Amino acid sequence: MRLSWNEIRARAAAFATEWRTAHYERGQTQTFYNEFFEIFGTPRKRVAAFEEPVKKLGNKQGFIDLFWKGVLLVEHKSLGRPLAPAKTQALDYFPGLKDAELPRYILLSDFQTFELYDLETGTELKFTLADLPRHVEAFGFIMGVQKRVFKDQDPVNIIASELMGRLHDALKSSGYDGHDLERLLVRLVFCLFADDTGIFDIRDMFEDFIKDRTREDGSDLGLFLSRLFDVLNTAPEKRQKSLDEDLACFPYINGDLFAERLNFPDFNATMRNILLEACAFNWNAISPAIFGALFQSVMLPKERRKQGAHYTTERNILKVIQPLFLDNLRAEFSRAQTLRGPARKRALESLHEKLGQLTFFDPACGCGNFLIIAYRELRQLELEILRAQHPIGQRELDVAILSKLDVDQFYGIEISEFPARIAEIALWMMDHIMNNSLSVEFGESFLRIPLKKSPHILFADALETDWEKFLPPEKCSYVLGNPPFSGFVLRDEKTRKQMQILQSLGASGSRLDYVTAWFLKAGKYVQTGQAQIAFVATNSITQGEQVSQFWPALFDRYRLEISFAHRTFAWGSDARGVAHVHVVIIGLTRRDAEQPVKRLFSYEDINGDPGESLHSALSPYLFDAGALGDRHLVVQRSTTPLTGLPAPRVGSKPVDGGHYIIDTAERAKLVARHPDLSPFIRPYIGGQEFLNGGDRWILCLQKAKPEQIRRWPEIIKRIEAVRKFRTTEGGNLSKSLAETPLAFHVTVIPESPFLAIPEVSSERREYVPFGWLEPPVVPSN
Structure with missing residues (x-):
């Protein structure tokens, strides 16, 4: 029976270890290739011969180092000899071969490096002996498996x-x-x-x-x-x-x-x-972390927006897990390696045991990307610990008992079934990949099939789930992830009801972003145990009115402190329809367990890499608070400007279903039929028109007399359409306005020049472009 690729990779690793010091051509070549073929379970003598005589170019007698007719020609040199002349030498044998004997592959080697040429596809592969396990599938032809060529795989x-x-x-x-x-x-x-x-x-x-x-x-x-x-x-x-x-x-x-x-x-x-x-x-x-992007790629954009689904690149996941736990674990590993003798052995064993006891909880896990990458990084660290504990030459071990990490250390809650199931399967896949790495390192095949342990992924709504019953907080090491982002404006009825939880958790505002519910619920959850928290969030929770409504609950009620933070940067995604959003990352720890040094990552370019600074305290606005008398100081909302200047306000919000807003052509037709209507049709300018040009007009009928309106049948139809829209299609606010259809929800009709500030601009602008407008212009909201 043909060997599995796991077994072949393990054999290749053992072969690479055994031959790592080989260097002399004449005395070792045949043994080298006999053992090389055994990697694939194919005895060399069944398929290929050494020193095959053949007439070279120029009719000179030559001898091919190893020849498998129709398949493979090998030219081998002593270590350090250049391989370029060896390729020329190999090709010089071709004139003396029959057509049926011409090989598809040429292999050149000097024991420590390999060059494999596929003459049929024109591809070539160069690698060192140490990397043989990674490239062993290129030699699938030895066991009758042709390697396929894959194109356009980036990314x-x-x-x-x-x-x-x-x-x-x-x-x-x-x-x-x-x-x-x-x-x-x-x-x-x-x-x-x-x-x-x-x-x-x-x-x-x-x-x-x-x-x-x-x-x-x-x-x-x-x-x-x-x-x-x-x-x-x-x-x-x-x-x-x-x-x-x-x-x-x-x-x-x-x-x-x-x-x-x-x-x-x-x-x-x-x-x-x-x-x-x-x-x-x-x-x-x-990478199994692809499956989050896979799920997003088959979701409708409308569903993505509603659920706040912004799937994460590995680069951004590392921004969360490195300062949360990985950097500290790696620093502990580095310290252990500086020790000598029994102290070093004890330190490495202690760290290894620690890895096997950690638990990770993502209460909005989606397809499990955070858990998957965390598991991969921990398994990679474990492999480095094992390598330090068991140097080459001291590895008479049962690989199956080496790893102390497994997928049952990972917990997640996900509101949709499909991504919940993907999270489970992707963790199993990552486990298999890391088991392969362990096999390659120690030269022994290691599989966890059939599966015995499973990740704990709960298909449920995290805000309606008792986290303490799912994973007791005293057993949890880290709470992490990327909770939903949707803001106040985008909430549906269910979300609005769920957000009532904020009052019981200590928040004071009604317009907080949805993500704050996860922070507050996590703050309550970690009151027992020593779990640390790190979430991605909309940057609005560190700006404006949300800070005073939200952060005092974390600081005062739950006695948390910011342990690290990433200031505003642009979110990235590996999925179709990349999420366009600016975020922060906040790490939190209980005050009685906080570290004296806080890490702050800042971005000169929101699409680039951050610089790091160290501080004794961080403000909820994400700046150094070490010099403040109160590091928890927040700015309270005020209804009047502190400077005495005029108060800024939002512009007109008609809540009209679009029936009062018309274009230039519609305006011209109406004015042509009813000249007396002209004063009630005013230029309507929002951010789009202010920044990019274009004309819109709005019907401002608040001061129109009833007898005037009766002369305008087209306007009467629009008034009735607004009444119907407010009655049938809007929410409670719209219904409350239905009986006064001439009124806007917010009416701002300036009588003097005013300063206009666009609500939305562009991240590419160095400044937000303000400007003066004057009547009869009506500003939108």
């Missing part, structure tokens, strides 16, 4: 998500929707990943199963997938002895991933081709 995450988005759209348009579709996509993503990364023993067995066993019209594909899912959920000893051989070779996965019976979909030829295209993609190159 691979986007392409993968688009592929699955196309399959989602095709299935949904056919009527296969809801829970079954979401569950099916998650399972397919797992199978695609498993096919390329060694979870399935034979590379491409899922792709071959689809390609070879299902009809081209796709009519039986759903049935075959349903059978496969049953097999993946059944232990080998419980499978029927008469089970189809192609199905029987798939492993037992467990973990409840395939437990539920789904209504299987009816595929067609187009859907089958999309799935095969996804199979041909190299999922080995994917």
Whole structure:
């Protein structure tokens, strides 16, 4: 039976370790290549010969170092000899070979470096012996597997998500929707990943199963997938002895991933081709953190906005987890490495034990990106600790007992089922990737299949869930994530009711951003235990009126302090429809556990990298508060300017459904029919017109007499349309205005020149462009 890629990578790692000091060509070459072929379970003597005689260019006699007719020609040199002449030497043998003997591949090596040339595709690969485990699949031809060439994979995450988005759209348009579709996509993503990364023993067995066993019209594909899912959920000893051989070779996965019976979909030829295209993609190159972007790519923009879903790049996730815990853990590792003897051993063992006891909770986890990247970084640190504990040459170990980290240390709450299930599967995938890294490092294959431990991902509304029952706070180490961002204006009825929780949690304002509910609930949660908090948030919670309404609850009621913060920067996403939003990151710790030094990250360019400064205290406005008498000082809202200058105010808000707002052509027609209407039609200027030009007009009928209005039938129709809009389509505010349809919600009709400030400008402007306007102009809000 062909070896799995996991076993091959482990063998390659052991080979690289064994031959790391080899340097002399003549005495070691044949042993080197005999053992090289054994990496793939293929005895060299079955396929290739050493010192094959052949006539070289110019009819001179030559001897090929290693030759596999029709497949591979090897030229080998002693360490330090240049390989460029070796390639010329290899090509000089070609005139003396028959057409059927011409090799597809040329391999050049000096023991410590490799150069592999694929003459059919024109590709080349160069790497060191130490990197052989990472590139071992390039030699799949030794065991009869040709390496596929993948193009246009930059960035691979986007392409993968688009592929699955196309399959989602095709299935949904056919009527296969809801829970079954979401569950099916998650399972397919797992199978695609498993096919390329060694979870399935034979590379491409899922792709071959689809390609070879299902009809081209796709009519039986759903049935075959349903059978496969049953097999993946059944232990080998419980499978029927008469089970189809192609199905029987798939492993037992467990973990409840395939437990539920789904209504299987009816595929067609187009859907089958999309799935095969996804199979041909190299999922080995994917970070499991892609699946958040995958989910976003198949959501409608309207749903994204409503849920406040702004999916995160790895770069931005690291901005949260590095100052929250990773930097401290790495500093502890660095200190341990400076020690000697038993003290060093104890320090490394203590840190390793500590990693296995940490727990991480994301109460708005989405597709699990924060948890996934946190797990990856911790497993990478664990690998470095193991490397320090067990140097090369001292590794007679059982790899399966080395890792103390597992996915059951990670907890998340997610309001939508599809991303909750993706979070589970992506953590398992990251676990597999890191197990592969452990296997490569120690030269022994390590798989956690069938799955035994699971991440704790709860499908629920976090604001309506008792966090303490889900994860007791004394067992929680860190609360982190990227809660929903939606502001006051975008709230629906459910969100408005949920935000009433703010009063009971200590906030004083009614217009706070939705994200503040997560901060306050987290503040209450960490009152027992020692968990630290770090959330991404809209930058508005560190500006203006929200500061005085929100931060005193964190400081005074929950006795929290800012341990680190990122000042305003532009949010980025790996998903289709990138979220355009400016954010901050706030790290919080209990006052009785705070560190004396606070870290502040500031951005000269909001799209660039930050600079770091250290402080004794940070203000809620995110500046140095060390010199303030009260580091918790906030600016209270005032209804009158402190300077005595005129108060700024919002402009007119008609709440009219657009019926009072007209363009220049409409105005001209109305004035032509009713000249006496002209004084009641005034220029209407908002930020768009003020900054970019253009004309709008607004009907200001507040001072029009009833007998005048009766002469304007077109205007009467508009008044009735406004009344209907306010009655049927608006909220409670609109309904309260329905009986006075001539009045605006906010009426601002200046009688003298006024200073106009656009509510929205552009981040590219150095200054916000103010300007003077004068009657008859009416400013919008």
